[in-house]
Amino acid sequence: MASEGKIKHLIRLIQEGRLSHLKEEMCKDEDGRAAVLKGRFGRSGDTVLHYAARHGRLEILKYLVDELGTNIELVNSDYKRALHEAASMGHRECTRYLIAKGARVDCLKKADWTPLMMACTRKNLEVVKDLIESGASLSLKNKDGWSSFHIACRVGDPEMIQYLLRVSSAVWDVESKINRTPLHTAAMHGHLEATELLLERCGYKPDAKDSCGVTPFMDAVQNGHVEIAKLLLEKHKEGHAGTIETLLTLGADVYARDAKGRSALHMACAGQHSKCIRQLIAAGLTDSTDDSGTLASHLLKKPEALKVLDDFTGCK
Structure with a gap:
């Protein structure tokens, strides 16, 4: 049976992208190889695929899947898959490889987050495009009722917002479970350019209330985003x-x-x-x-x- 130190060493090789060393160690230690390929490690219960995808190690991903037959749909303790990791970290080549190998593009992790939602948490426009062009749904929501468009507006990247609107002209027309719109989200997080874009391109009412009676204007003022508050006032x-x-x-x-x-x-x-x-x-x-x-x-x-x-x- 492989020792804990041996397993940690093999995982470190994966994280560091040292493929030749990893192959050498795997070949000479069958127990270590079996333990690493079947194991779930750390508090999150990550597998070797999670480590490789998170760190953008494309060649190691190929080695694990193509040569060693590792299942690309392995999940960790939060039901996160390798595709979630690659998408959220903006590793485009890893994302495209996993999709090409048949990874479920709309797989759900804990709290019902898809890889597309996770890609939208960062300014990963190319990864977002790859996922959508591979069939990822813009209509899915997580457990709080947030769509990928909500999440993109929280990040506030105008280029990503414009792209999503081009893909689906009605993508903006969505509310969370407490009736918060993407306009609420952009205003709350202080994204002036994104707020301007949403007011120009979408059908939001600047004084729309969520289930607690909070408007985008109130979100802007309470968070100190005075320029956005002024913009919303002018629109009303x-x-x-x-x-x-x-x-x-x-x-x-x-x-x-x-x-x-x-x-x-x-x-x-x-x-x-x-x-x-x-x-x-x-x-x-x-x-x-x-x-x-x-x-x-x-x-x-x-x-x-x-x-x-x-x-x-x-x-x-």
């Missing part, structure tokens, strides 16, 4: 008076400023949103300058917005 012609009221109730920081020193009052004034201006001043936010020396009140143009100044002396 009537302003977000109801949203601001909810945010204030939740204890949001009314004094938060963006990188240019602009407050929420600057943004409300720039958008001529009278109700928002009134609420922000009532909450204690006073007129002040941004980093360029511009007062929020300098941005007012519409008569109904200018009239707000007459009601609150603190903003004169």
Whole structure:
């Protein structure tokens, strides 16, 4: 029976991609070879295929599968397969090899994650393309109701988002189990360019609420993404008076400023949103300058917005 030290040595050779040494050790130690090929190691219960795929060792994958007959559908403790590993780490050649050998392209690991979902967690556009062109489904969701498009929007890569929209023009029309849209996700994680793209290309309502009543605007403000909050305000012609009221109730920081020193009052004034201006001043936010020396009140143009100044002396 192979010792623990021997098995660790063989696994290390796989991780390091030392194929010739691995073959030599496997040939002279049948017990070690059998133990390594059949074993599951570490806390995750990984197999030799998991190690090879995770580290992008294509030649070792070929050796294990083509020469030693290792089953490409072996799972670890989380039901993750080698294809999950290769896709999530962006190892394109390993991904393509496993698919060519018949790996199930929509196999599920724990929590119902597919290889495509895992590829979308990183900026692995080429791997994403390979999976989709091999039949990977964009409609599948994980246990939380997240689709691959949700996950791509969490990463916020505009190129990947555009590609997925080209593949399926309706891919955006999806919600998680708590009614969160990919727009919520992009706004929450501060991806301005992705948010702009979603608002331009998709049919999202900027004030759409999830099951807890949270809108993309609220996600942006609560996470300090002021530019995204401004963008969402501009897209909502009537302003977000109801949203601001909810945010204030939740204890949001009314004094938060963006990188240019602009407050929420600057943004409300720039958008001529009278109700928002009134609420922000009532909450204690006073007129002040941004980093360029511009007062929020300098941005007012519409008569109904200018009239707000007459009601609150603190903003004169």
